[in-house]
Amino acid sequence: MKQVLNQTRVATMHTLILVCVCITLMIVDHRFNHLEAVRTNISLILSPLRYLVSLPALTGNWATEWFTSHNELLDDNSYLRSEVRLLNARLQKMEVLEEENTRLRNLLGSSAKLADQVVVAELLSVDQNPYRQLIEINRGTADGVNIGHAVIDDFGIMGQVVHANRHSATTILISDPDHATPIQFIRSGVRSVAFGNGNTDQLDIRYLPATADIRIGDELVTSGLGGRFPADYPVATVSVIREDLTRGFVSVVAIPKARLDSSREVLVIKPRIE
Amino acid sequence: MINLRYLVIYLSLVVCLILMILPLPDWVQTYRPNWAALILIYWSMALPKKVGLWFAFFTGLLVDTLHGTLLGQNALALVIIMFINLNLYQRIRVLSLPQQMFYIYSLLFINQGVIAWIEGIMGRPTSLITFLGAPVIGMLIWPWVFVILRDVRRKAMLG
Missing domain, CATH: 2.40.10.350 (Rod shape-determining protein MreC, domain 2)
Incomplete structure (x- = not known):
């Protein structure tokens, strides 16, 4: 009987300690950035899981590419060629405009605009917290992706990077209530x-x-x-x-x-x- | 020397983490049962000496990292239901599966409540459907979790 009581007391103590630890962790995580390293390390251990989960989607993509018929490829090819021609034509105009722009800026004495550097990334098919709008991409600090970098798709701004791990990064979408x-x-x-x-x-x-x-x-x-x-x-x-x-x-x-x-x-x- | 038979527990943990991030259509996503809670409840009922508060805490941290929630959010919720479970498991173990389901529902409800409460403090109110839906699905899935994990445990000759 005494032993059972003792066990209960130990369990209660542990619970209280853990609850305090959790609350401290949450406050520190919410207010400061000290826990970023902890998060990155745990993420690194878990990254095989993420790749494992997105594997079916990746294989699916690969399989559709592999089994695309010859005709479809030809169609795609001709479509892409015409698209390239169109874009090239537009680009020529852009170059002229850009030159004109820099010339005018020089005249005005303001600093020239620089082209942005980009990294191409793919989404990992991973579901996140249902309360938030986060996505996971397959590029990380190893590819130069860092916290605060903007993420876009071919139509517009998608969001920005909030956690960067070595080979993946978490991105908050512009539609998240916190963004x-x-x-x-x-x-x-x-x-x-x-x-x-x-x-x-x-x-x-x-x-x-x-x-x-x-x-x-x-x-x-x-x-x-x-x-x-x-x-x-x-x-x-x-x-x-x-x-x-x-x-x-x-x-x-x-x-x-x-x-x-x-x-x-x-x-x-x-x-x-x- | 770690007993190899206990690897089964860690293996089930890995499977549960995969289930927690498996991509689902948007409308199903909100009803995703809390697999981590279900598996922790099972193992702590079967092997309370092995799977306890600290196990729940570290599992919670893993879930938090995977889901991008605050570090400690899921951990707190899991530690709380683990504490309740450690106090009650001896009475619950002898109940039939349908009776156990109600107990599971209340634990999952508390778990969900803690998470929603923390989200609420940070200014992200949760809808009622999200709040009540996931525990119901978790409760309905419990018998299968229980039977599968019991078979696994017997195969591994644990407990």
Whole structure:
């Protein structure tokens, strides 16, 4: 009897200690960055699991590529060729414009814009916390991907890197409730911040002045403020404008350009250190 | 020298971690049962000396890293249900499977409650469906988990 009582007491003590440890861990993790190293190390041990889980998807892709018929490949090829021709034509125009731009900037005496460096990455098919909008990509610090780098797909901004491990990185999507993207309306030049709300097809822009010049269909790009996202990448299109006249504000709902729920290949933009 | 037979426990842990990050369609994702909790409850009922509070704590940390939640969030939830389970397992072990299911439901509910509470503190309220759905699925899956792990345990001649 005494022994049983003793055991219960030990278990209770251990529980209390562990509960305190957990709460301390959570507070430290939430407020400071000291635990990043711990997280990275545990992630490194678990990375085989992640690859194992995304293996079926990878094999699936490989198999579809392998079994694509000759005709389909020919079709693809001719389509891609015409696409390349089109893009090349556009690029020629771009080069001229770029040159003109630098010349004008030189005339004005402002600093020249630099091209961004990018790393191509693929998504790992791994499900994360259902309460949050996180994705895992297959490039990490070994490839130069680091915390704070912007992630885009071929349509627009997707998010930014929040944890970087050696060979993988966790990316927060712009639609996560915890994420805010500094944006600018192209047409009117109004600057604001777009918040995620947990849906992959919506961004909220709150508290715009009632006099702001906004119309449905306006395009939003990154403003470059805050230093995380490079300027002028497409973010979203305005779809709903709600006026709250009692408070004198306008709130806007916008549809993200990037295919947040279906893109598989992404680009990580490495900012240049000046 | 680690007893090789106990490897079975770690193997089941690996399988459960895989199940926890297996890609599922969005609408099913919210109903994903808490596999880590189910497996920990089973092993702590069968081998309470081997699988206890510290095991739950470290499993929780692994789940937190995999899911990208705060370090300690799942760990706290698992430690709490493990404490309850360690106090009650002797009474629960003798119940029939359908009776056990209600016990499992309440443990999973507490687990979910702790996680949702922490999410709430950080300003991410959870919907009622997410909150209640996953424990129900976990409860319905329990008999299979129990039978499979019991067979595994007997094959490995543990306990």
